[in-house]
Amino acid sequence: MNVRELALRVINDVNIKQAYANIVLNKLFSKHQINEQDRRFITELVYGTIKVGKTLDWILNRYMSRPLNKISPIIQDILRMGAYQILFMDKVPDSAACNQSVELAKKYGHIGTAKLVNAVLRNIIRHPEKATYPTPEEDIALYLSLKYYHPLWMVERWIEKIGKADTEKLCAFNNCPPDLSIRTNLLKITRAALIKRLHSEGAEAVPSLLTPEGILCKKHTTLTNMASLHEGLFQVQDESSMLVAHVLAPQEGEFIIDTCSAPGGKSTHIAALMKDTGKILSTDIYEQKLNIISENAKRLGISIIHTELIDAQQIGDKYPMQADRVLVDAPCSGLGVLRKKPDSRWRKTETLIKELAELQGEILSSAAKAVKPGGVLVYSTCTTEVEENNKVIEDFLASHENFILDDARKYVNLSQQNNKMIQLWPHIHNVDGFFIARMLKNK
Numbered sequence: 001m002n003v004r005e006l007a008l009r010v011i012n013d014v015n016i017k018q019a020y021a022n023i024v025l026n027k028l029f030s031k032h033q034i035n036e037q038d039r040r041f042i043t044e045l046v047y048g049t050i051k052v053g054k055t056l057d058w059i060l061n062r063y064m065s066r067p068l069n070k071i072s073p074i075i076q077d078i079l080r081m082g083a084y085q086i087l088f089m090d091k092v093p094d095s096a097a098c099n100q101s102v103e104l105a106k107k108y109g110h111i112g113t114a115k116l117v118n119a120v121l122r123n124i125i126r127h128p129e130k131a132t133y134p135t136p137e138e139d140i141a142l143y144l145s146l147k148y149y150h151p152l153w154m155v156e157r158w159i160e161k162i163g164k165a166d167t168e169k170l171c172a173f174n175n176c177p178p179d180l181s182i183r184t185n186l187l188k189i190t191r192a193a194l195i196k197r198l199h200s201e202g203a204e205a206v207p208s209l210l211t212p213e214g215i216l217c218k219k220h221t222t223l224t225n226m227a228s229l230h231e232g233l234f235q236v237q238d239e240s241s242m243l244v245a246h247v248l249a250p251q252e253g254e255f256i257i258d259t260c261s262a263p264g265g266k267s268t269h270i271a272a273l274m275k276d277t278g279k280i281l282s283t284d285i286y287e288q289k290l291n292i293i294s295e296n297a298k299r300l301g302i303s304i305i306h307t308e309l310i311d312a313q314q315i316g317d318k319y320p321m322q323a324d325r326v327l328v329d330a331p332c333s334g335l336g337v338l339r340k341k342p343d344s345r346w347r348k349t350e351t352l353i354k355e356l357a358e359l360q361g362e363i364l365s366s367a368a369k370a371v372k373p374g375g376v377l378v379y380s381t382c383t384t385e386v387e388e389n390n391k392v393i394e395d396f397l398a399s400h401e402n403f404i405l406d407d408a409r410k411y412v413n414l415s416q417q418n419n420k421m422i423q424l425w426p427h428i429h430n431v432d433g434f435f436i437a438r439m440l441k442n443k
């Protein structure tokens with residue numbers, strides 16, 4: 001199988017079986033002997049074709065006499081991949097993109113489909129000017145959705161909530177790959193010493209302005225090759241996610257419950273802030289994910305984290321009024337972290353947002369019961385959507401009069417926040433979109 005055929009198999013698995021691109025790619029790379037250059041080509045082709053998604057379909061339909069979705073799924077993917085190489089990959093000669101796609105169409109279809117693929121792709125090469133979108137004046141939502149490869153419903157929702165200009169900035173931001181953000185393990189090393197160490201390992205590292213332990217790596221070698229990672233000197237974690245433990249403000253010796261905790265980014269941060277004293281109960285609903293928390297804790301030299309398989313909706317009944325502080329880093333739609341996973345934007349739906357909001361409310365109510373009187377409850381998500389954020393908290397406070405909203409801004413150094421609840425926007429704060437609310441239990 002050549003590289004394009006391998007990429008096609010991955011794309012087809014993602015589009016037909018709803019497989020996760022990173023998982024299929026990892027499996028592929030562990031099964032086949034593929035050199036570094038080919039790996040990079042396959043990865044770019046797979047992620048690019050999937051990310052540009054519906055925009056490729058729109059373009060292809062402009063060159064086809066019958067709709068793209070009326071032909072077989074594998075031929076659709078061959079066309080998408082071919083069009084992506086022609087229009088978005090500068091280094092691939094058009095003729096190679098076209099000829100190789102025709103070969104794939106022969107193998108996975110018949111002579112008729114091969115002719116179709118040849119005709120459509122040659123037409124794109126000869127007449128690239130036909131690949132146009134509606135103008136912003138004609139249809140701003142469709143224009144932004146096509147130009148920045150985002151689902152139309154998402155763009156419409158954001159235009160309504162934050163306006164056209166911010167929606168455009170947000171969509172553009174989501175298409176830029178992030179720097180690697182890491183958290184210094186202050187139990188083992190200072191941030192300044194870690195930055196020196198990272199430089200010696202070939203990384204370009206600078207301190208984050210948002211948190212005292214954050215570091216941004218602009219250039220670095222493959223993570224798994226970095227000795228400093230294996231020595232437990234840092235944890236990969238976005239800067240905005242690091243703010244959560246600071247808002248929780250755990251104290252040495254306390255008992256903390258972290259309810260939705262895998263893979264343990266926040267649990268291990270909390271442990272470091274507690275100088276590895278006291279106890280943290282880190283729970284999740286997936287056993288295999290709990291193992292990852294334990295592995296991370298071990299690597300980072302943390303002893304106070306205990307894991308337990310438990311649905312967060314039951315945590316309050318199992319540990320009533322026992323914890324000094326409880327963190328609910330809730331399962332969410334993840335609309336704040338779209339830049340991290342090129343295939344994720346196409347998996348989201350508006351229904352998902354509504355369903356999650358219900359689950360989040362239930363988890364929060366149960367978690368509230370686990371907080372001691374006088375204790376702290378922190379709720380966070382990596383989404384920008386108000387139904388999963390402010391609305392969940394407002395509903396919670398309306399039905400739990402023994403809790404009051406604390407001002408989360410007091411615990412972190414943030415500008416542009418005009419509410420006691422923190423909402424970080426990717427295009428404004430240059431980090432993952434995150435929401436953090438802090439509440440105090442008075443009885």
Ligand SMILES: C[S@@+](CC[C@H](N)C(=O)[O-])C[C@H]1O[C@@H](n2cnc3c(N)ncnc32)[C@H](O)[C@@H]1O
Nearest residue numbers: 260261262263264265266284285311312329331
């Ligand atoms: C946003 S992630 C947590 C990230 C984690 N706090 C960290 O900082 O590394 C949400 C987690 O919630 C877990 N989860 C989903 N539904 C849950 C439930 N009903 N009870 C407990 N955990 C749940 C998921 O398995 C996932 O690991």
